[in-house]
Amino acid sequence: MAQTLVIKIGTSSLTHPETGQLAIATLGALVETLTSLRRAGHRVVLVSSGAVGVGASRLKLTERPRTMPRKQAVAAVGQGRLMRVYDDLFTSLNQAIAQILLTRRDLVDRTAYVNAYNTFQALFELEVIPIVNENDTVAVEELRFGDNDTLSALVASLIEADWLCLLTDVDRLYSADPRQDPTAQPISHVSVAELAALEIEGGDRGSQWGTGGMVTKIAAARIASSAGVKMAILRGQQPQNILNLLNGESIGTQFEAQPRPDNARKRWIAHGLIPRGRLYLDGGAIRALCHQGRSLLPAGIVKTEGDFQTSEAVILCTSDGVEIARGIVNYNSHEISQIQGHHSDAIPTILGYSGAETIIHRDNLVLTGNHP
CATH class of the missing domain: 3.40.1160.10 (Acetylglutamate kinase-like)
Structure with a gap:
C-alpha cells in the first residue's frame, strides 16, 4: 500500500x-x-x-x-x-x-x-x-x-x-x-x-x-x-x-x-502556530475541556502568563504548568487577566464593552498533552 x-x-x-x-x-x-x-x-x-x-x-x-x-x-x-x-x-x-x-x-x-x-x-x-x-x-x-x-x-x-x-x-x-x-x-x-x-x-x-x-x-x-x-x-x-x-x-x-x-x-493550531503565552486552569475547566468538549470560559482561568494579542495562540495548562491543550484566544492577555475567574456575564461590566462569551471557542482549541 x-x-x-x-x-x-x-x-x-x-x-x-x-x-x-x-x-x-x-x-x-x-x-x-x-x-x-x-x-x-x-x-x-x-x-x-x-x-x-x-x-x-x-x-x-x-x-x-x-x-x-x-x-x-x-x-x-x-x-x-x-x-x-x-x-x-x-x-x-x-x-x-x-x-x-x-x-x-x-x-x-x-x-x-x-x-x-x-x-x-x-x-x-x-x-x-x-x-x-x-x-x-x-x-x-x-x-x-x-x-x-x-x-x-x-x-x-x-x-x-x-x-x-x-x-x-x-x-x-x-x-x-x-x-x-x-x-x-x-x-x-x-x-x-x-x-x-x-x-x-x-x-x-x-x-x-x-x-x-x-x-x-x-x-x-x-x-x-x-x-x-x-x-x-x-x-x-x-x-x-x-x-x-x-x-x-x-x-x-x-x-x-x-x-x-x-x-x-486543529492540526495547524497544535503544530503550526507559535504559542505567545499560557493560561493556567482550575480543575473544573480542565474537566470541561478534556472530557466534555467544552469551550474555555473566563471563570476557569486562575492565571495569565505572557504578552499576547487577540487571535494569537496560547498554551493551556494545569495549575502546576503541565500542558493539556492549545488554542486561539478571543481576548488579549491584559483583558484576560482582568476577567479571569469571573462569570462570562461580567465581561461587559469589567471591560466596558461586550465581547465573546468564551476565551477560546472549542472550534479553536485542540487537546495536546496528558489529560487529567
Whole structure:
C-alpha cells in the first residue's frame, strides 16, 4: 500500500565530521533508496540538513558560524551547492526533485499553510520528490524552527504522513549517549504512554556542524505522534533500512502514533502556530475541556502568563504548568487577566464593552498533552 514518508537526514550523516565534506557514498545510497520508494508508489519528502556545513566547507571555515547573519550567509553559499549535488545524483536515476524552503512564518499563517499543503500534493501528483530545508537566509530568530528534526515533524504533520524517519549517526535511541556512556541501553520501541514520560540523558547536539541531538528527536517524536504520524530513528549511513522498516522489520527505534486528528485546522493550531503565552486552569475547566468538549470560559482561568494579542495562540495548562491543550484566544492577555475567574456575564461590566462569551471557542482549541 502506498504511504506518505518524510525522511530527514542530519548533517552528521551527510558530512564527514572531521572535514565537513559531503559523504558522497551515503548521499548516493540515500538517493537510490528514495528513488526506489517513489517508484514503488510511495509519496516521498526529504528534509535535508547540511547547507551550513557545506557552506562552511566551501568557505574553508574551521568551525560553525556563531552569529545569525554569518550563519545565514554561509547557508546561502551551501544551499545551492547541496541542491546541485542532489540534482546530479537524482538526475542520474531520472528522478525529478523540487526545492522547498520554509520558514516558521509559512506555517503560522493559515493561508500559507494551506498553500504549502497544496504544493506538496501537486508535486506528489507529478511524481516529484520535494527536498525541504529551512530558509536560513531570511529566517529570523523568533520564527525559526531551530533544527530540522522539528521542521521534519511539522512537515510530516502538514502533509499527513504515515512515517517520519530520522536518519542520524546512531542506529537507534539509547538511554544515554552510547559514545560517552558504555552502560547506555538501546530502546527499540516507544509507546504513546512511554513517549509522554520519556527523558533521555545526552547531549543536545550531534556533530560540531549539526544542531540536533536526541533531545530534539524526542521533541520531534512528540509532535509527530500527536499528529498521528509514526516515527523511526535509523542509522543515516544505511538509508536502505527505510525499506526494511516498511517491510515490518524491527529496526532502529520506532515510536507509536496517537490517533490522527481529523480536523486539519486543529492540526495547524497544535503544530503550526507559535504559542505567545499560557493560561493556567482550575480543575473544573480542565474537566470541561478534556472530557466534555467544552469551550474555555473566563471563570476557569486562575492565571495569565505572557504578552499576547487577540487571535494569537496560547498554551493551556494545569495549575502546576503541565500542558493539556492549545488554542486561539478571543481576548488579549491584559483583558484576560482582568476577567479571569469571573462569570462570562461580567465581561461587559469589567471591560466596558461586550465581547465573546468564551476565551477560546472549542472550534479553536485542540487537546495536546496528558489529560487529567
